[in-house]
Amino acid sequence: MPEGKIVKALSGFYYVLHNDQLIQCRGRGVFRKNKITPLVGDEVVFQAENEQEGYILEIKDRKNELVRPPIANVDQAILVFSAVKPDFSTALLDRFLVLVEFNHIEPIICISKMDLANEEQMEMIMKYAEQYRTAGYKVMLTSSETETGIEQLIPLLENKISVFAGQSGVGKSSLLNVLRPDLDLKTNDISSHLGRGKHTTRHVELISIGNGLVADTPGFSSLDFININAEDLTACFPELLKASENCKFRGCLHIHEPKCGVKQGVESGVIPSYRYEHYVNFLQEIKDRKPRY
Structure with missing residues (x-):
């Protein structure tokens, strides 16, 4: 039986990448019976008569999985936090870091919108960046507008499954558009009423960037510590x-x-x-x- 990787899940269909070919599959009823849901990132065994009519028969063991966003076998998480609009929050960043560390996923902190920071804000961000580096984290300072820091980010994505995560409005899709301009992912401005971004990504999909796969994910709606003791x-x-x-x-x-x-x-x-x-x-x-x- 052929094997492949789920790179997109949408409306009950799972799109499996096999030998550079995308096969549209459904999950067998056995998964629902056993309460197992195929996830983007899963290595699977499938059968298919053609590109439109495949069925997933088996899900290989996962090394990790996330609930929000629903994705499996992640190597690293690019945690995107903006310097401003919305303002940088160490409390929210630390919450993300705990969830990522607990799932044995390597975190990389990416502070975006550096071009919008004034001198005082820049000084504060530089101080935080140094403290997180001292703690042992990789920290990237970037701007989608000026493309600052993008060249340093690209090598980190090679041969990895990376998830771009962070609160909505921080510029995840904008960064991905710079990394792969042909994607033309939809972006939205910050809502002046809510003070946060509007969700622009509606489903999880793995996108090839160089020799790596990157997930642009919907914004996290919940960041609780359900499984952490x-x-x-x-x-x-x-x-x-x-x-x-x-x-x-x-x-x-x-x-x-x-x-x-x-x-x-x-x-x-x-x-x-x-x-x-x-x-x-x-x-x-x-x-x-x-x-x-």
């Missing part, structure tokens, strides 16, 4: 994980425990206070979560 959270903050090696007690949650390496790191300035504050807030959110039955 309190004990998992430290590992989602690289600098906290490193500092936790100096904690006296195993399983330290870095709140009230004495001789805590993380709190010492915050006090000494090695760990930015806002990163620790976000950790504390997220931990409380996880503890307050209603148990699922």
Whole structure:
């Protein structure tokens, strides 16, 4: 049986890439019975009489999967956050980073719309960029308008499945249009009433850029920590994980425990206070979560 990769899902159809050919497939009823939904990024076994009438028979094991956006087997997430319009938010960025880290996806922070930042905003962004780099993250400073930073972004996409993610209005589609002008993806301005962008991407699709595949995804409508436990959270903050090696007690949650390496790191300035504050807030959110039955 032939094998391929789902590169697009739309209206109940799954488009499978096989030997540079796109086959339109439906999922077999067995998937619904077993409550398994084929996802963009899935490696699948299928059968097809022609390009229009295929059926997915088997979904290969996934190395990871996301719910919002629905995509599987992602190598890295390009987290696009604008310098302004909407304003850069470390709290929202850290929420994205936790979800990406928890799913074992490598995050790359891409700060867009740098051409719109004034001197004060530019200085603030540069400070944050350096702090996130010190924590261990790759940080790119870009502008779709001037194409600043785009050349540095392209090599990072090679031979990877990358997902472009971030709140709506930050310029994800604009960046992809610069990377591949023939896409001509629809973009919208920020809503002056809501202060955020309007959703322009309605479905998940893998787009070839160079030798890589990139997903332009609908904006995240929810960023909750459904599957993350309190004990998992430290590992989602690289600098906290490193500092936790100096904690006296195993399983330290870095709140009230004495001789805590993380709190010492915050006090000494090695760990930015806002990163620790976000950790504390997220931990409380996880503890307050209603148990699922």
